Amino acid sequence: MDLRGTLLSPIFQARPLPKAIAEASLLAHLFTSKFVDHLPFYRQIEMFKRQFGWELHKATLNDWFSACCTLLQPLYECHIKQVFQTDYLQIDESPIKVLQDNQPESSHQGYMWVYRNPTNHLVLFDYRKGRGKSGPMERLGSFGGTIQCDGYAVYKSIAQSSQGIRLMSCMAHIRRKFFDAMEHHPKAAEYAIGEISGWYALERKYRENKYTPEERLLHRRKDIRPGFDAFKDWVETQQKNVLSKGAIGKALLYAVNQLPLMDVFFEDGRIHLDNNAIENKIRPLALGRKNFLFAGSHEGAKRIAMMYSFFASCKEADVNPYEWMTRTLNKIGNHSINKLSELLPNNFQKL
Numbered sequence: 001m002d003l004r005g006t007l008l009s010p011i012f013q014a015r016p017l018p019k020a021i022a023e024a025s026l027l028a029h030l031f032t033s034k035f036v037d038h039l040p041f042y043r044q045i046e047m048f049k050r051q052f053g054w055e056l057h058k059a060t061l062n063d064w065f066s067a068c069c070t071l072l073q074p075l076y077e078c079h080i081k082q083v084f085q086t087d088y089l090q091i092d093e094s095p096i097k098v099l100q101d102n103q104p105e106s107s108h109q110g111y112m113w114v115y116r117n118p119t120n121h122l123v124l125f126d127y128r129k130g131r132g133k134s135g136p137m138e139r140l141g142s143f144g145g146t147i148q149c150d151g152y153a154v155y156k157s158i159a160q161s162s163q164g165i166r167l168m169s170c171m172a173h174i175r176r177k178f179f180d181a182m183e184h185h186p187k188a189a190e191y192a193i194g195e196i197s198g199w200y201a202l203e204r205k206y207r208e209n210k211y212t213p214e215e216r217l218l219h220r221r222k223d224i225r226p227g228f229d230a231f232k233d234w235v236e237t238q239q240k241n242v243l244s245k246g247a248i249g250k251a252l253l254y255a256v257n258q259l260p261l262m263d264v265f266f267e268d269g270r271i272h273l274d275n276n277a278i279e280n281k282i283r284p285l286a287l288g289r290k291n292f293l294f295a296g297s298h299e300g301a302k303r304i305a306m307m308y309s310f311f312a313s314c315k316e317a318d319v320n321p322y323e324w325m326t327r328t329l330n331k332i333g334n335h336s337i338n339k340l341s342e343l344l345p346n347n348f349q350k351l
Contacts, residue, residue, distance in 0.1 A: 017064060020064055022064055024327075024330045025326050028326040030044060031065070034307075036322075041061050041062070042058065044061075045057075069303040069306055071329070072306065072310075073306075075328070079124065080124055082122050083115055083120075084142075085117070088271065089117060089143070090118060090275050091116075091275075092150065093111050094114065095109055095110070096110050110129050110298070111129075111131045112125045112301075113126045113139070114278055114282055115278075119270070120346055123278070127301040127304070144165065146165075147165060147166070148170060148271070149169075151173065167261050168262070168264045169258035170274045172274035174251075174255050175192070177250060178193050180250075185248035188242075195231045199224050199228070200273065202224055206219060206220075213270045225266055232260075239253060319349070
């Protein structure tokens with residue numbers, strides 16, 4: 001099969017980029033190959049030349065990518081608004097190298113702040129130049145509700161700056177600290193991990209039984225709360241008595257600070273035990289770092305954030321990212337600006 005014929009030949013569908021030969025299917029193939037399959041553009045160029053004798057110039061491909069991001073920008077803005085239409089968010093952050101003035105020796109450490117709405121299953125990657133609180137404060141300016149996160153101090157500062165935000169900790173991070181202490185303090189670490197594993201087993205049972213949030217909350221209070229309170233008392237006692245500054249000391253101190261933030265877990269059946277769902281959405285960014293290493297500029301990093309937002313949301317909604325991108329690029333030029341939410345990945349099956 002000739003890929004050029006498959007991706008370039010149809011003349012019935014208006015092209016997303018009027019002055020470009022690339023149609024939506026080719027553009028979708030290029031973008032999903034990079035951001036879902038982690039194939040940098042330069043490797044794709046080599047593959048086209050080797051397999052089809054077609055020499056696609058890097059500058060042309062970059063122009064296509066930039067133009068498509070401009071085309072999709074209104075949808076990204078709609079995406080952002082939809083992510084924050086909730087009172088429960090999961091948040092994490094991850095570094096990304098960004099070139100300054102296209103000079104590798106002057107690379108800058110930027111950050112992707114990642115937000116997940118567990119209700120409508122949309123994920124937002126929001127690029128910022130730093131890890132300070134200004135970026136998330138801007139996004140969370142009008143947000144009121146629960147944010148689930150790790151123990152990074154910025155989140156505490158954000159919550160203190162806004163009376164409408166309540167912090168919820170991540171049990172996976174608490175458990176991970178005790179795993180780190182297993183080698184030198186196996187007895188304490190095994191006890192902690194065993195208790196926490198029991199709660200995970202119960203939560204898994206609730207999901208398998210397809211409990212409603214209300215039913216889940218009742219079972220949590222009955223099955224988990226007594227053991228949780230006893231574990232919290234044990235942690236506080238151990239932390240006072242253990243003088244070690246090693247892994248077990250760090251685990252106990254972290255748990256003492258984070259366990260009180262778990263109370264909302266017993267007040268709202270929608271709340272998850274951990275933040276693992278959002279960490280799973282960050283993994284493609286980590287894989288991408290290994291393959292294309294850095295963003296070429298701050299503007300480039302913003303475009304990368306847009307693509308990761310769309311494709312992570314496709315994965316969350318169990319939508320084929322190539323099909324979604326193809327259809328979206330074909331439709332967005334003529335789609336009503338007031339109905340852009342119809343094109344978001346979580347509404348893909350409804351089109």
